[in-house]
Amino acid sequence: MISMTRIAVFDSGLGSLSIIKTIQKICKTEIIYFADQKNFPYGNKTRKELDLIIKKSIDLLENKFSPELIVVGSNTPTIMLDIKNKNIIGVNPPINEAAKKTNSKNIAILATESVVKSKKLSMYIKKCKIPKKIKIHKINASNLVQLVESGKFLGNESYCKKIIKNSLKQFFFKNKIDTVTLSSTHLPFLKSLLQSEFPNIQFIDPAESIAIKILERIKNKQTKRNSLKIFSSDQTERFQKNLTNMRIKNKIKFLSI
Numbered sequence: 660m661i662s663m664t665r666i667a668v669f670d671s672g673l674g675s676l677s678i679i680k681t682i683q684k685i686c687k688t689e690i691i692y693f694a695d696q697k698n699f700p701y702g703n704k705t706r707k708e709l710d711l712i713i714k715k716s717i718d719l720l721e722n723k724f725s726p727e728l729i730v731v732g733s734n735t736p737t738i739m740l741d742i743k744n745k746n747i748i749g750v751n752p753p754i755n756e757a758a759k760k761t762n763s764k765n766i767a768i769l770a771t772e773s774v775v776k777s778k779k780l781s782m783y784i785k786k787c788k789i790p791k792k793i794k795i796h797k798i799n800a801s802n803l804v805q806l807v808e809s810g811k812f813l814g815n816e817s818y819c820k821k822i823i824k825n826s827l828k829q830f831f832f833k834n835k836i837d838t839v840t841l842s843s844t845h846l847p848f849l850k851s852l853l854q855s856e857f858p859n860i861q862f863i864d865p866a867e868s869i870a871i872k873i874l875e876r877i878k879n880k881q882t883k884r885n886s887l888k889i890f891s892s893d894q895t896e897r898f899q900k901n902l903t904n905m906r907i908k909n910k911i912k913f914l915s916i
Contacts, residue, residue, distance in 0.1 A: 664880040666873065667726040669693040669716050671701040672808040673901060674845035675732025678750070679887065681866035686874050687881040690888070691724050695916060697893035699808060701735040702771025702801050702843075709736055709773075715916055717747065723914075728876060730869065734842045735771050738779045748872055752780075752842035753865045754787045754795065760861050761838040764793045767831065769800035770842040796834055800843060802826060807845040810901040812852070819849065823856050831857060838863065890914035 666688050668675050673694055682690065698704070698712045713736045720729055730748045731737050737749030757766045774780050775797045784795055803826065806812050806819050830836070838861045841847050847864045854862060889909045891898050899911050 664877040665689045665691065665724060665726045666728045667691040667720040667724055668730040668732045669695060669720060670732040670844060671695050671699040674807060674843065677844050677847040678732050678866045678869055681870045682873055683885045685870050686877060687885055688877060689882055689886045691726060692887060692889045693720060693914060694891040694898060696891050696898060697916060700804060701733055702773050702804065706739050710740055713740060719916055728873060732844050735774050738774050738783055739777055748869060750844060750865050750869055751783060752840045753863045753868060754784060754789060754840060757838045757840050757863050758789045758793050761793060763835040763837040765835045765837060766793060767796045767798050767836045767839045768842045769798050769839055769846055771804060772799045772801045775799045798830060800846065803849060804843050804845040807848045812848055813904040819852055820856060823852055831860065836860060892916045
């Protein structure tokens, strides 16, 4: 008999649901999604605070659900913390992919404030060994992350477009940006708006590389069909409303952290 696989994915809000859609396209597995709304946003936490939050979340998921793999569905803790556990997959900015696609040799990383300011991001970029002729620009996109978490991206397109334009247009134009990594899992929810505002720029979503990593690990232990259970540590009513607007029918259960 083939053993089945359970995967836990967690983030500080609804952001990493963008990863789940991609995972479910190429894998059949049971997914537990934990939205730690109580600690949203990760992007304004100190490294010490973040370390404590992430450890608590991992312990909670391991003890309650015994998953085979845990996906830390956020760039912020993946970049800022040293998580040394082979059963934990983090989400890093897809810089190497961006480097292959750029023609102008100017890449932008859209990430949360704490990631943009951290030395860890600089170290990660260095580790990627990007050719020197390619320039990497870091942009604090915490205000765009907030558009997603607040649910404004669902019903207020013109407002979101205005924020996107005001936040990015001048910078992109001035620095000849032609390729952008969506280095927060919230940002793929804005991808269509970003593409309509900047049709000549390529926006790269990290979800595909994560889904491929998961498939490599679980390909012989897939279930017959996908299943998804969603838990939240706070604001379950507002979260449920946002999910309903996203046509996600799952009922959210409260999970205390």
